[in-house]
Amino acid sequence: MAEIQYGFVGIGNMGTPMATRLLNAGKRVCVFDPNQQAVSALVARGAIKAESAAEVANQAETIFMSLPTPEIVLSVVTGPQGVIEGTRVKHVVDFSTIGPQAAVKAAQALNARSIDYVDAPVSGGVPGARAGTLAVMVSCPSGVFAALQPILLTFGKVFHLGEGAGQAQTMKLANNLLAAAAIAVSSEAMVMGVKAGLDPKVMLEVINAGSGRNSATQDKFTRSILTGGFDFGFGTGLAYKDIRLCINEAEALGVPMVIGAAVREMLAITNAMYGAESDYTSLCRVVESWAGVEVRG
Structure with missing residues (x-):
C-alpha cells in the first residue's frame, strides 16, 4: 500500500471540503479532529483516522491545518500530543486565520525542530473550498513554496506574499x-x-x-x-x-x-x-x- 502523503488537522466547515479535495485527487490522507462524526465521514471516503495531531505528524511529511483560533493553533502545534512531537513531519501548512503574532510564534516553535511552518490562510468560504477556487495566501521561504505549490493548487489560486510567517496573515x-x-x-x-x-x-x-x-x-x-x-x-x-x-x-x-x-x-x-x-x-x-x-x- 502506498505511504500516507498528507495529514489534515481540523475537519470543520473548511477542513472537510479541503481534505475531500485531496482524497478526490487520489492522495492518501491521515486526519484528526475531536469531532468524530466529521472524521468518520472522511474515513468513509478513504481517509486514515488518527487519534491525535502528533499521530498525524508521525505518519505524514506535509500536514495541513484549518483551525478556528490562534490559541487552538498554538495548542495543536506545541501542546501535548501536538504536531511538534511528530517524527515524520517536515512541513506544516496552516490555513487558519490567526493573525501575524500567532503565526510567528508557531513558526519559531516548529523551526526550532527543523519543521517548516507555511503561513497560508485562505479566502473564498465553503463554496470556494468545495470547488477548489480559494485564494490561498502564502508566506514562507521561496524554496518551500516551490516544493508545495503543486499541492496547494488543489485548493485554488496561490499567491506567494513573502518569506516570513505573518505576511500572509x-x-x-x-x-x-x-x-x-x-x-x-x-x-x-x-x-x-x-x-x-x-x-x-x-x-x-x-x-x-x-x-x-x-x-x-x-x-x-x-x-x-x-x-x-x-x-x-x-x-x-x-x-x-x-x-x-x-x-x-x-x-x-x-x-x-x-x-x-x-x-x-x-x-x-x-x-x-x-x-x-x-x-x-x-x-x-x-x-x-x-x-x-x-x-x-
Whole structure:
C-alpha cells in the first residue's frame, strides 16, 4: 500500500471540503479532529483516522491545518500530543486565520525542530473550498513554496506574499475586513431602501450594474439574505475574531482604523444578539431589527 502523503488537522466547515479535495485527487490522507462524526465521514471516503495531531505528524511529511483560533493553533502545534512531537513531519501548512503574532510564534516553535511552518490562510468560504477556487495566501521561504505549490493548487489560486510567517496573515486580515465591511454598509443601504419602499431584488440589480457593487451585493445578499437563510457558511464568532485581530494588528502598526472599528462593533452586536454560531450575514438582521423591516426576496 502506498505511504500516507498528507495529514489534515481540523475537519470543520473548511477542513472537510479541503481534505475531500485531496482524497478526490487520489492522495492518501491521515486526519484528526475531536469531532468524530466529521472524521468518520472522511474515513468513509478513504481517509486514515488518527487519534491525535502528533499521530498525524508521525505518519505524514506535509500536514495541513484549518483551525478556528490562534490559541487552538498554538495548542495543536506545541501542546501535548501536538504536531511538534511528530517524527515524520517536515512541513506544516496552516490555513487558519490567526493573525501575524500567532503565526510567528508557531513558526519559531516548529523551526526550532527543523519543521517548516507555511503561513497560508485562505479566502473564498465553503463554496470556494468545495470547488477548489480559494485564494490561498502564502508566506514562507521561496524554496518551500516551490516544493508545495503543486499541492496547494488543489485548493485554488496561490499567491506567494513573502518569506516570513505573518505576511500572509496580514493579507488575510485586510481581505476579511473588506468582506465584513461590505456586508455592514450594504446592509444599511439595503434596509434603508426597503423601508423607503424599494424592491430589494431590483435594488441589487441596480447596485450590481453600478458603482456600488461589492462582494456582499453580488453574492451574499442573493444567496443568504434575500432567502432568509443566513447560511453563507462563516460564523459570526469567527468573523468577529478576525476583525478584532485586524484592528489589533493595525494598532500595533500605528495605522488608524476608524471604519474598521465600526465594523468590529457591528459584529460584536451581532455576536451578542444572535450568537457566535450564527452566520455573519446575520449582521443584516441587526440593522433590520433596528429599522423594523426585512430585506427578503
